Each structure stands twice: as C-alpha cells, then as structure tokens.
Amino acid sequence: MQRDIEKREWLLRRNCSLTPRQTVTAYAALCALSLGVALVFLLQGVWQVLVFTAIELAAVTTAFILYARHASDYEHIVLTAGCLLVERVSAGRASQTVLEPYFTRVAKPDSPRSLVLLEAKGTSLEVGVYAPDAQRRRLAQELQDALLDQKR
CATH class of the missing domain: 1.20.5 (Single alpha-helices involved in coiled-coils or other helix-helix interfaces)
Structure with a gap:
C-alpha cells in the first residue's frame, strides 16, 4: 500500500x-x-x-x-505523488523537467563546487546552482529522504 x-x-x-x-x-x-x-x-x-x-x-x-x-533566476523543485518537477528560470527563460520519483536517483555533491545530480530513466539533471555547498548537501539529503518515503 x-x-x-x-x-x-x-x-x-x-x-x-x-x-x-x-x-x-x-x-x-x-x-x-x-x-x-x-x-x-x-x-x-x-x-x-x-x-x-x-x-x-x-x-x-x-x-x-x-x-x-x-537577478530573478531560480530553481523550483516540487515533489508530489508520481511526479518530480524541476522548474528553472534563467534570464527570463523558463524550462521544466519532469522525472518519475520511483525511478529517480539522487547523487550528492562530492566536492564543494559540485551540484546535486538527479537521474531517472536516461534523463539527468543538475540542480543547486544558486545554493551554497552546505545547502546543496542538505537539499540532496532531503530529496533522497522524500523520494525514499514515497517509495515505501
């Protein structure tokens, strides 16, 4: 269930x-x-x-x-049942990537300048451009925990 x-x-x-x-x-x-x-x-x-x-x-x-x-660039990550949506806005241009949470793998940053890597079914995406190292690591852990909670 x-x-x-x-x-x-x-x-x-x-x-x-x-x-x-x-x-x-x-x-x-x-x-x-x-x-x-x-x-x-x-x-x-x-x-x-x-x-x-x-x-x-x-x-x-x-x-x-x-x-x-x-100045108004951002990344917005939304996790709901069955959908992990990553919305990016850079220089006024928006892009959205949808990943399936059940198949998504989170790779934590391995160095201070590394980003969080999200991979699912051949699609890979780096997030955390606007976050300092500690916040990126926390983001990776929270995403990983939330994805694991959803799989249970």
Whole structure:
C-alpha cells in the first residue's frame, strides 16, 4: 500500500544584494558622478576624458543589464505523488523537467563546487546552482529522504 505523500517544495534563488530600486539608484548615481567629472574636464578643454567616460559607462551599463537579467533566476523543485518537477528560470527563460520519483536517483555533491545530480530513466539533471555547498548537501539529503518515503 502506497502512503499518501504531501507536496514537498524547494526553492533555490540567487542571493542578490540589491533590490531593483537600489540597482537603478546605484546606476544613476554612478552615471551622474562619472558624467560630472567628465563635464569638469570638458569645460577645461580636455575632451578626451569624455570619450573614456562613455566607454566606462557602456561597460557599466552592460554589467548592470546582465545583473538585472539574472537577478530573478531560480530553481523550483516540487515533489508530489508520481511526479518530480524541476522548474528553472534563467534570464527570463523558463524550462521544466519532469522525472518519475520511483525511478529517480539522487547523487550528492562530492566536492564543494559540485551540484546535486538527479537521474531517472536516461534523463539527468543538475540542480543547486544558486545554493551554497552546505545547502546543496542538505537539499540532496532531503530529496533522497522524500523520494525514499514515497517509495515505501
């Protein structure tokens, strides 16, 4: 007789130090400061500083755009009776992988940079990108325990 299993969920998110509003404020302050310095030099006839400021601001803009695109990345793992769903969102693109819990094997990370490996019927998937080593190990153990509970 199979036990009823409640829904188990794990949510792994990036650790972002700035909120979207703080990011925009920091970007605006950096641009204003750089352009202010460039303007002072431009008024003194040193126009070359403005060129380097434009290059600097292009690089900073690129970095902030990349940061903003990946700030909301996450992995969401849901285990229910008969279904292990792994949803990933990276740079606004979502992907879902469905595994059968009864056939899923969990491989714990074997080094600090290793991820948790899920394998079932020829499909393998690494999870835990946004978690530190200790949390990945705990995730692997919890997943393994939950899968074993479901098989009983």
